[in-house]
Amino acid sequence: MLADDDVLLREGLASLLEGSGFDVVGQAGDGVELLALVRSTRPDVAIVDIRMPPGHATEGLDAARVIRQELPDTAIVVLSAHVEVDEAMDLLAGGERLGYLLKTRVTDVAEFIRTVERIVAGAAVVDPALVRELVSARRRRDPLDVLSPREREVLGLMAEGASNSGIAGRIFVSEGTVEKHVRSILGKLDLPESETDHRRVLAVLKYLEAR
Amino acid sequence: MRQRVNALVHRVGASLMLRSAGQARLAWVVGITGPLLVAAALAPFRPSIGLAGFLFGTLLFVVAAAVMGGLRPALVGAAIAIPPGVYYFAPPYDNLAIEREGDLFVFIGFIVVAAVLGILVDQLVGLARQQAALRRVATLVAHAATADELFAAVTEEVARQLPVGFARMGRYESDDSITFVAAWGSPEDGFPVGSNLMLDGDSVRGQVFRTGRPARIDNYDQISGPLGQTARELGMRSSVGVPIIVDDRVWGVMAVSSTTMPKYPADTEERLAAFMDLLSAAIANAESRAELAASRSRIVAAADETRRRIERDLHDGTQQRLVSLAIELRMAESRVPSELPEARAMFFRAAKDLTDAVADLQEISRGIHPAILSKGGLTPAIKTLARRSAVAVELDVEVERRLPQQVEVAAYYVVSEALTNVAKYAHASLVNIDVHASESAIELTIRDDGIGGADPTRGSGLVGLKDRVEALGGTITVAGGSGQGTSVVARIPIDRKSGIDAERRQAIVR
Numbered sequence: 001m002l003a004d005d006d007v008l009l010r011e012g013l014a015s016l017l018e019g020s021g022f023d024v025v026g027q028a029g030d031g032v033e034l035l036a037l038v039r040s041t042r043p044d045v046a047i048v049d050i051r052m053p054p055g056h057a058t059e060g061l062d063a064a065r066v067i068r069q070e071l072p073d074t075a076i077v078v079l080s081a082h083v084e085v086d087e088a089m090d091l092l093a094g095g096e097r098l099g100y101l102l103k104t105r106v107t108d109v110a111e112f113i114r115t116v117e118r119i120v121a122g123a124a125v126v127d128p129a130l131v132r133e134l135v136s137a138r139r140r141r142d143p144l145d146v147l148s149p150r151e152r153e154v155l156g157l158m159a160e161g162a163s164n165s166g167i168a169g170r171i172f173v174s175e176g177t178v179e180k181h182v183r184s185i186l187g188k189l190d191l192p193e194s195e196t197d198h199r200r201v202l203a204v205l206k207y208l209e210a211r
Numbered sequence: 212m213r214q215r216v217n218a219l220v221h222r223v224g225a226s227l228m229l230r231s232a233g234q235a236r237l238a239w240v241v242g243i244t245g246p247l248l249v250a251a252a253l254a255p256f257r258p259s260i261g262l263a264g265f266l267f268g269t270l271l272f273v274v275a276a277a278v279m280g281g282l283r284p285a286l287v288g289a290a291i292a293i294p295p296g297v298y299y300f301a302p303p304y305d306n307l308a309i310e311r312e313g314d315l316f317v318f319i320g321f322i323v324v325a326a327v328l329g330i331l332v333d334q335l336v337g338l339a340r341q342q343a344a345l346r347r348v349a350t351l352v353a354h355a356a357t358a359d360e361l362f363a364a365v366t367e368e369v370a371r372q373l374p375v376g377f378a379r380m381g382r383y384e385s386d387d388s389i390t391f392v393a394a395w396g397s398p399e400d401g402f403p404v405g406s407n408l409m410l411d412g413d414s415v416r417g418q419v420f421r422t423g424r425p426a427r428i429d430n431y432d433q434i435s436g437p438l439g440q441t442a443r444e445l446g447m448r449s450s451v452g453v454p455i456i457v458d459d460r461v462w463g464v465m466a467v468s469s470t471t472m473p474k475y476p477a478d479t480e481e482r483l484a485a486f487m488d489l490l491s492a493a494i495a496n497a498e499s500r501a502e503l504a505a506s507r508s509r510i511v512a513a514a515d516e517t518r519r520r521i522e523r524d525l526h527d528g529t530q531q532r533l534v535s536l537a538i539e540l541r542m543a544e545s546r547v548p549s550e551l552p553e554a555r556a557m558f559f560r561a562a563k564d565l566t567d568a569v570a571d572l573q574e575i576s577r578g579i580h581p582a583i584l585s586k587g588g589l590t591p592a593i594k595t596l597a598r599r600s601a602v603a604v605e606l607d608v609e610v611e612r613r614l615p616q617q618v619e620v621a622a623y624y625v626v627s628e629a630l631t632n633v634a635k636y637a638h639a640s641l642v643n644i645d646v647h648a649s650e651s652a653i654e655l656t657i658r659d660d661g662i663g664g665a666d667p668t669r670g671s672g673l674v675g676l677k678d679r680v681e682a683l684g685g686t687i688t689v690a691g692g693s694g695q696g697t698s699v700v701a702r703i704p705i706d707r708k709s710g711i712d713a714e715r716r717q718a719i720v721r
Contacts, residue, residue: 006527006531006532006535008531008532008535009531009534009535009538012535012538012539012542013538015542016538016541016542019542019545051526051527056523056527057585057586058586081526081530081573081582082573082577082582082583084583084586084587084591084595085591085594085595086587086591087587103530103531103534104534104537104566104569104570106534106537106538107534107537107538107540107541107562107563107565107566108566109538109541109545133598133599134598137597137598137599137600137604138600138601138602138603138604139603139604140603140605140640140641142603209594
């Protein structure tokens with residue numbers, strides 16, 4: 001399911017997804033149309049532009065909230081032209097199988113498809129640009145100073161929503177090593193252990209935002 | 212002649228009402244007891260002092276009574292001096308006969324001198340009081356008191372200058388009605404401040420409105436229209452109104468009324484007009500100030516609106532199309548047969564460059580207008596600024612609610628510009644940002660620990676900021692000597708009524 005008021009982009013995205021093995025069951029131009037289509041077609045995933053008619057504000061986010069309430073099994077990817085922490089946390093509070101990505105992320109087709117697949121499989125994903133901004137924000141007594149450079153890197157990947165095995169793949173170490181890093185980070189920053197990935201993402205984001 | 216006497220009587224009444232009741236009573240005491248005391252004190256020396264000496268002595272008290280109470284106590288005092296004068300000081304002594312014919316003329320001359328002195332002193336005192344009142348009004352004007360303060364003060368001063376029970380200042384509206392803007396004297400429910408009446412009929416205020424000239428009414432029996440009707444119900448007997456002319460149009464009217472006097476003194480219009488000139492100047496001044504402030508505010512608002520539209524066009528139009536284009540390039544890339552790796556690489560590069568261009572465009576559009584400000588308000592917008600700051604930021608933001616758009620935009624740019632300057636010039640290691648919103652204003656402090664010595668006139672950024680903040684009736688100061696760091700402190704009023712001073716003035720002055 002695709003929702004974006006820009007037909008060109010929507011069609012482009014649709015053919016990309018079709019080409020990568022997805023079955024695009026419907027396309028919507030605004031939130032109302034999207035909800036109607038989601039209710040009737042029950043897709044596995046809805047990819048939604050945050051800014052849609054009529055207000056061009058956060059209609060996509062509102063629609064995502066409704067979908068999450070009515071059909072909690074539907075994975076949702078929200079696309080935004082510029083990512084904002086509050087929006088990301090707002091969305092991620094809805095649970096797992098959620099993603100919040102920059103629109104331009106779409107142009108890296110292979111990576112985008114992989115991310116959508118991860119989200120459908122249960123991950124919670126936040127755009128790396130947003131995480132980078134959060135991690136690199138400068139603080140006087142930065143609590144992140146207690147982390148080693150490797151740990152910072154792991155923290156960033158945690159915030160993006162990568163699982164331990166995902167992190168292991170990205171930084172070329174064993175999953176056991178990642179687990180050790182994660183435990184160390186959580187301990188140093190006094191963050192709670194979370195059973196689910198999306199809770200971990202939310203906790204890390206909250207921490208980074210409030211630090 | 213009769214008219215003149217009437218006028219004189221009213222003038223006496225007028226001068227009485229000018230002064231406080233206590234002072235008027237004292238005038239009578241001085242006028243009555245003064246001559247008797249002089250008689251008692253000087254009686255033993257009457258051969259050497261003579262009648263002229265005695266009368267001269269009483270004149271001092273006559274003048275004193277005139278200063279305090281006007282002509283009437285002065286004349287009564289002079290009259291009281293005559294019996295003891297005849298009895299003790301005019302030969303033959305100790306009886307009420309007059310021996311010398313000349314003494315009779317001395318008495319007549321004395322009364323005339325007392326009357327003339329009384330009138331002159333009375334006028335002089337009146338003039339002095341008027342000058343003092345005018346000076347008070349002028350001071351108010353000069354200190355740029357708010358319009359309603361000024362109106363109330365002028366109305367009161369006018370009332371104190373005249374035999375008035377009742378003074379009201381009104382502003383003419385475009386629908387031929389009048390709105391009362393200041394009131395003095397009872398009954399308080401007669402034409403209260405804020406009330407609005409139509410100008411139909413031949414009331415004083417209606418006449419002034421139509422002719423642009425002073426008008427008076429000495430008999431309310433035949434006066435028609437809602438204003439005349441109300442005046443009659445309030446028991447008005449006489450009224451005088453003078454126009455307030457601002458920029459060649461009849462802006463409003465100052466009118467005084469009395470429930471007791473059958474007729475106002477002839478110079479009332481003139482005395483009122485003296486105040487109206489000052490008032491006109493003050494109103495014209497406030498109007499042009501209000502217009503200037505309003506136009507400043509409109510310019511800033513229009514510029515903001517344009518920026519918002521550009522940002523939106525960029526976002527919803529250009530940016531979307533570029534992203535679509537990048538996707539198309541990717542699709543094209545995927546369809547290039549693998550035997551043509553160079554073509555593939557070209558598509559790949561083109562798509563990547565395009566994506567970078569979109570990122571640049573995003574950065575630019577954020578500079579034009581931060582979308583997060585319209586979406587999320589000031590707190591997330593300032594947090595974002597702080598995160599992107601090149602210098603470490605300690606943030607303390609307490610703005611729970613959404614503020615008027617212009618205020619949010621101005622506050623955002625204060626922080627944004629201050630952070631830019633810190634990064635460029637301050638060589639600071641830390642910036643403290645405090646943002647607090649109260650009911651009536653938002654206060655921002657951005658303080659760094661850098662080298663200081665900021666020059667507020669440097670660069671167009673701060674000047675533009677000052678214009679923006681001041682257009683909203685706010686203030687911004689940049690302080691910090693060399694080596695003390697720099698602090699930018701801004702205060703922007705929120706409440707539209709008291710906050711946007713310009714609009715408030717406009718509302719009153721209009």
